[in-house]
Amino acid sequence: xxxxxxxxxxxxxxxxYNTGYDIRKAFEDGPFQLYQSLSYGSIYPALNALxxxxxxxxxxxxxxxxPDKKVYAITEAGRTALxxxxxxxxxxxxxxxxxxxxxxxxxxxxxxxxxxxxxxYARGYRELAEDLACTDADPPPGRRFLVRLGQEGCLTWAxxxxxxxxxxxxxxxxxxxAVAAGAGTGD
Amino acid sequence: xxxxxxxxxxxxxxxxYNTGYDIRKAFEDGPFQLYQSLSYGSIYPALNALxxxxxxxxxxxxxxxxPDKKVYAITEAGRTALxxxxxxxxxxxxxxxxxxxxxxxxxxxxxxxxxxxxxxYARGYRELAEDLACTDADPPPGRRFLVRLGQEGCLTWAxxxxxxxxxxxxxxxxxxxAVAAGAGTGD
DNA sequence: GCGATATATATCAAGCCAATATAGGGGCTC
DNA sequence: GAGCCCCTATATTGGCTTGATATATATCGC
Numbered sequence: 442x443x444x445x446x447x448x449x450x451x452x453x454x455x456x457x458y459n460t461g462y463d464i465r466k467a468f469e470d471g472p473f474q475l476y477q478s479l480s481y482g483s484i485y486p487a488l489n490a491l492x493x494x495x496x497x498x499x500x501x502x503x504x505x506x507x508p509d510k511k512v513y514a515i516t517e518a519g520r521t522a523l524x525x526x527x528x529x530x531x532x533x534x535x536x537x538x539x540x541x542x543x544x545x546x547x548x549x550x551x552x553x554x555x556x557x558x559x560x561x562y563a564r565g566y567r568e569l570a571e572d573l574a575c576t577d578a579d580p581p582p583g584r585r586f587l588v589r590l591g592q593e594g595c596l597t598w599a600x601x602x603x604x605x606x607x608x609x610x611x612x613x614x615x616x617x618x619a620v621a622a623g624a625g626t627g628d
Numbered sequence: 629x630x631x632x633x634x635x636x637x638x639x640x641x642x643x644x645y646n647t648g649y650d651i652r653k654a655f656e657d658g659p660f661q662l663y664q665s666l667s668y669g670s671i672y673p674a675l676n677a678l679x680x681x682x683x684x685x686x687x688x689x690x691x692x693x694x695p696d697k698k699v700y701a702i703t704e705a706g707r708t709a710l711x712x713x714x715x716x717x718x719x720x721x722x723x724x725x726x727x728x729x730x731x732x733x734x735x736x737x738x739x740x741x742x743x744x745x746x747x748x749y750a751r752g753y754r755e756l757a758e759d760l761a762c763t764d765a766d767p768p769p770g771r772r773f774l775v776r777l778g779q780e781g782c783l784t785w786a787x788x789x790x791x792x793x794x795x796x797x798x799x800x801x802x803x804x805x806a807v808a809a810g811a812g813t814g815d
Numbered sequence: 816g817c818g819a820t821a822t823a824t825a826t827c828a829a830g831c832c833a834a835t836a837t838a839g840g841g842g843c844t845c
Numbered sequence: 846g847a848g849c850c851c852c853t854a855t856a857t858t859g860g861c862t863t864g865a866t867a868t869a870t871a872t873c874g875c
Binding site: 632633665666667668669670 | 830831832833834
């Protein structure tokens, strides 16, 4: 198992996110949002396990009013473990798309509903492309590459949807002539 | 929650996959492999729940030697439930990519390791594009659209990786001049 | 002054995945 | 024909993850 939640946390720490709260932001809005996700229920237990294994250190900072901040830092052993995990054979990408699954049943919907779905889907990827732009300044080479790749990929995917949607919409009206004619012309 | 495992099973049944074993294949190698996944641990309980709710029917077929086959069929109520679930607001696509996460830490690897990662990554998408071609004959409009979209999307993504990789590899050697000069190239 | 949002840690129920158990058939090698 | 692996087929379980919730305070807009 190459990339469990402990490895993901080590990566976030190496990238400069040093509290549980910050790590979650890195996966929610930050540089990792495009290709990984991680929630509190995984992060806090993972940090405790990493601490027990000596792969991270923790210094508590008392703050005015706010709850104490636990600032974590990756150790040299941690960085070695991260490097080792990244070199193991990696599982291939897995996409979970409710939009695509819904579109697989376009024949069960009205053409108007399908068109709205396609609009929302393409727009979502255009918005995501913009979100990917605003990340940290001067990232390492790998993350610079991923920003460019992610932005172009999202825009290209949106364009691909817009390119092929006409064929789908034509297929649907061809199957349901009543819609094409605008009135009940029979089947 | 729009697309839980019960909804996914209803969809697979509507698409003509009518046993638990078959449904899994639809998500493993079949038309849904690109955008959803579902395992036995979800499928069998979901089918039981759907049966209890009257959204599917089940007829047991005794077979020579082999265990009895439970053939499920979606009911009209089931198709209505499927339609209703697909029209609820859908969550946006979520990608889980171990390759991209690993590449985010390219600065922790040797250039050779990064190059191999990029090779494997692009090749994986080219192979996936081929796998997507062999699906069932004469699919409904939505799935025809998704096949075209999926194939073009995978190929485009592979090309996008290959287009941007040179910049990454240049960045990495610029950071580590020893590698550029050819001295002590540890792999 | 009031609700909304942000900081920050932590836990829990519900759900899901990967692995395993069970069981017979077909095909392959030696 | 013995051993072995893969395919069909259903079912269960352990362990992990998500999403929601609890707690406590500060700041910001209005």
